[in-house]
Amino acid sequence: MIKVGIIGGAGYTAGELLRILVGHPETDIAFVHSTSNAGNPIHSVHKDLVGDIEGDFTDQLQFDVDVIFICSGHGHSRSFVESNDIPSHVKIIDLSNDYRLKDHADGFVYGLPELNLEAIKTANKIANPGCFATAIQLAILPLAAKGWLTEDVHVNAITGSTGAGQNPSATSHFSWRNNNISIYKAFSHQHLGEINQSIQQLQDGYAGDVKFIPVRGNFTKGIFASVYTHCTVDEKEVVAAYKEFYKDAKYVHVLDYAPDMKQVVNTNKCLIHVEKHGDTVLVTSCIDNLIKGASGQAVQNMNLMFGLDQKVGLQLKSLGF
Template identity: 35%
Template sequence: MLNVGILGATGYAGEELVRLLANHKEVKIKKIVSKAYEGKKYSHSYRNFVGLNDYICEGLNWNTITKGIDLLFSALPYGVLMENLTEDMMRDIKIIDIGVDYRFMNKDEYSKFYGKEHKSMELTEQFVYGLSEWNIEKIKKAKYLANPGCYATAMQLALLPLIKENIIGEDIIVDGKCGLSGGGRTLTLGTHFVEGNESIKAYKINNHPHSQEVKKGVEFFLDKKIKLTFTPHIIPMQRGMLITVYTELIKDIEYDNVKEIYEKYYRDKQFIQILDKGIYVESKWVKNSNLCHINFEINKENNKLIIIAAIDNLIKGAAGQAIQNMNIMNGYDESTGLSYVPTCI
């Protein structure tokens, strides 16, 4: 059995890690860490666990954090891991960071997007970027892994095949919509029920870190550059994410040709589903799952290719992809603990 610990276990992504790993046949949860619930039963934080386990939350003690575990998941807020992680702590365990601290960013970019100095940037190059369907060979050999962001996952899965096959131009526009859980569990004015209900709002226009992550991802995987305009929105639902991507075709191409491209890259990828023509993606179809649904239309009049993709921001966009990567890193079947039908309603 793989003994795992989970930092930030009482956040939304942390809860999904606990829920999914509790049913994983190859895993034993040995350590659940939460500053807010130290010494309390995990079910005091999430009542859906009442009577199902006896997990007790530990405090965040960096001196003992790796004791007795083989793999550490971090679902901590940005900045916490990078301020405390050391090479001594990393020596005998594997790490999967669901947070932002070790993704594609240099020191200046991190300061720009997160407003603080990165304290352990030298460790970043030891972390493998965990876009599962596109980096599987490196993930197999990885000891430390940076899990992609939710929007960055959806955008790259939708765009990378098309960019690689040179059928779209470099100017790309993405409209994104995500449920309120994307803002985390800590209550803020923007996620307060009265503020978020019956309303939709844009945020971080031209300044969302996942834009930078996608551009860096395209360079990393394809050695190409794009010009990305991304506008994310918060919408009044609990979970789920849908993006609409607007691109310009640079080749005369038909619907079936585009579908063949997607199938070329995703035919054997069990979590990526390309829907039939005319079936437009809905976020509820992937709810509570590690799936990504993709479809598209061609606008012949304007020579545009419009792509729609949906994921569950807490599963494929966070905990589910992290477990998918854990499976790959440890030689398990990719789908272990993740093969179930979405809830839909």
């Protein structure tokens, strides 16, 4: 059994990680760390886990585990790693954006299995991708792998409210967000860094821009991205390239129709559809932002790092409705 520790255990991604790990047959949860909730039952915060998990949050750190997941939020992971003497045999999976860019990766491998499968298998430290970054990369990377990106890529992606975490804010207030739509950080979202880095990894020298408009949706879970760019390659050939790129992927499915977002809610799947309109290729892509976009992908990475089948513990019942 893999002994697991979780840092930042009271937040949304930690909750989702726990929901997955309580059903994972190869892991034991050794501790769930939270300063603010130390001493409280874990299911007093993640209330839907009542009956599924016993034990309390702790503020004591212990490193006699096999892997720790850091769910503390952006900026906190690096300071946690640097201020603690984590033994080298403890693998680390970090869900923040602190180590995603190569310039500051400090040995962390970027944990997108569909891009870096072999490197993940042998990694000790994983920088787990961002949610938007996952949905968007999985839509673009097959084009980059073929060297087919020639012009700007246009991305519009809408996300559920859980992407913003549990801290109350004006834009997470129910009376405001219900039935509302708005955009934020147009063309400047922080995930663009990792998206561009992965594109360059596959198509070195691509000089175009990824023009990305993030949208706040009036739902809790899911990301739906529509992505298009100039492309003169035949539709058949493009679709074949996507199927080839994902032929060994366990959780990416290339459909022959455009998906709707709820097909993936509460699963680790990414559904992709590719269609040509004249010289434009349109790719739609959707994921559950907290699963394939965060904690599910983190478990997928853990499985790979420990030599398990990628799907162990990740065959989640989809919501359906």
